[in-house]
Amino acid sequence: MFTRKIFLIVFATLFIAAVTHAQKNIIVGTRDTVYANTLHENRQIWVHAPENNAPDGIYAQRHCPVIYVLDGDDHFKAVVAMVERLSQGGPNTMLPPVIVVGILNTDRNRDLTPTHVTAAAMMDSESVARSGGGDKFISFLEKELIPHIDSLYPTAPYRVLIGHSLGGLMTIYTLLNHTRLFNAYIAIDPSVMWDDQKLVKQAQSTLGKNNFAGRSLYLAVANNIDDGMAPAKDTTILGFIKLHTRSIMELEHALEANPKNGLRYSWKYYPEYNHGTIPLVAEYDGLRAIFSFYNYNLPFQELLQPNYKGDTAIMQHYEMVSSIMGYKVSPEEELVNVIGYNLIQSKQFDRAWYFLKMNIDNYPKSFNAYDSMGDLYEAKGDHKNAKAYYLKSLAIRETPDTRRKLERLNKAE
């Protein structure tokens, strides 16, 4: 089944999802509540799932990586906007379609601090008294939230954690102490000065010993000193800000000094953004860095030429992607289907077969993959095989379009 025409326009967007005008509101996610036994409280979450990925769609439902965002209500909408843009499909695709989960706070200073302290700069004594709940919070993520999301959404076994400030502290803490819980970590101007830089010291001692194979980290460092956040006369605040940044840079040096622990690591200093303004840009850069291997700049126009010789490149690319992501990631079914139909149209039947077979192999439960192969055989005049594939398609899902084509072939005999 060929669902829409494709145009390759340089400097434009491919595969823009059709706007549904039935719904008046523009919705980017839904609110949900999870009871946390670990914490004896209800937790609010915001969840975004990719559009056009329903189990009854034309293409097989895809399993998607999940991005967990700390301080959820602050960052959720921006992260959703950027993942939608970066995973738009076609040659500009930087990310696979992803699910985004924003975790809202109940007691930020309790949950996002890994250790208990008796005093902390810029924190009131009540908050300090409750500090150090990080392990319980991570236990909630591991034992309750992640299973909850996995039970409700088509998730892939690839998770990203994004945190800013104290959320960044918890992100680094999770990387060092619960390394396997997430595959990738984005820590934005993290408050690693916490508890006399305990985490920086841990990083210095364990980054060389532990194995971080298959994990990625993006670290973003803000410019808090030149950017007016500290009134110069207030030496307490200025000292705090300097220690904040120095602590992050000491962590950076420890990361840089241990390049052989398997961690895919990159970082950036942002001279034009302070602690408050950095998150949006760092989230965007962080996602692009974490998924830097993902984009496949498909040479669509060249690929349609009969003398094109690189048909296997797309599968090779996704084998590389799969090896980094740690599970099988397949080329987008719709894109491969479109390539197949374009090749049928120009009567390059063997090449069309190669791509349509790729979809059958990658998406064996897709009724459409078999229907498309049926169309190829019909175009070739091989009615016997065409009917066989239409029947396979109908065995998975009864659709009027495929049924009509099958009946037409039956009548023609």
Next chain:
Amino acid sequence: MFTRKIFLIVFATLFIAAVTHAQKNIIVGTRDTVYANTLHENRQIWVHAPENNAPDGIYAQRHCPVIYVLDGDDHFKAVVAMVERLSQGGPNTMLPPVIVVGILNTDRNRDLTPTHVTAAAMMDSESVARSGGGDKFISFLEKELIPHIDSLYPTAPYRVLIGHSLGGLMTIYTLLNHTRLFNAYIAIDPSVMWDDQKLVKQAQSTLGKNNFAGRSLYLAVANNIDDGMAPAKDTTILGFIKLHTRSIMELEHALEANPKNGLRYSWKYYPEYNHGTIPLVAEYDGLRAIFSFYNYNLPFQELLQPNYKGDTAIMQHYEMVSSIMGYKVSPEEELVNVIGYNLIQSKQFDRAWYFLKMNIDNYPKSFNAYDSMGDLYEAKGDHKNAKAYYLKSLAIRETPDTRRKLERLNKAE
């Protein structure tokens, strides 16, 4: 009326809007349709209006600048996410609350091209045949869309236009030829190579002659050459990309060469972003640049000390903001109200009066401004004036809280 407590937490967010759990969906805007007589067609728009700005709220409804976004469905969600963050209230406020209008395309190559051409690189002949509808499109904005938005939303007379690529071309065209239609322009990697660089040539000849007083422009330039967008072997595409960037740089030089035409102008080259990835970061930087004068880093804790001497600074700041924006912009009513109550609490009555009077002057239709002044007089023991202000408040809006306070004073006599 004092609605909530205020805490000043460095490195945290003030005034986070309460999450409404009644609504399951997370909504960032609504879809609307405007019939364009100019274009003989329906136009879809997406509109975001700030939360907590209803006419029946506790604080007076604010009139908000409007940001118009070309290629609306591509950029709307990201712009909404960033304006919500940048206008969050409190000392980190970078923007006033704004309305965002995304304009969706029907015929992009017709509407976003200012002149008709007979051939254009990377554009098919059908699109080329319809090119040059820019003036009609601007006429639709001026005569139909802007009045439509002004009729439905509490708009302030300050408008921003954001455009990327061909949208950026139209943004520059509008600045040069319909200068007064918008107050500020954000042009992102604009396609000013269009029609043999006609617009660049116009800029070179008119930027020195025309008056751009009160207008602002932010220009963002992508790195399309080093960033893998052009397969090196394809000299046609590479030539196109080079001409694209060279044209923007020639425009930049013309802007730089004419610093005395009144235009507030800034620009940035983005070595790490190409034409496709630049919009999100450029929109964010562009809004921060356009509104760079807006932030008032209120020294809240110092301000509450009895020896603080800078009470008039806040009004001076907003007078400067008003002079740049071209209409009266007042300090946030809620913030000033909170300052007033904090000063009442520490019995600094004269200073409290100064701030609460500021709200009455700035928001004369706010029932709450008079109610707060009543509370000040009651705290001072001046029941006569307290009752007079409660009555003024009740004359604007009957509220149980104010009525109760008035009756209590009446009974006490």
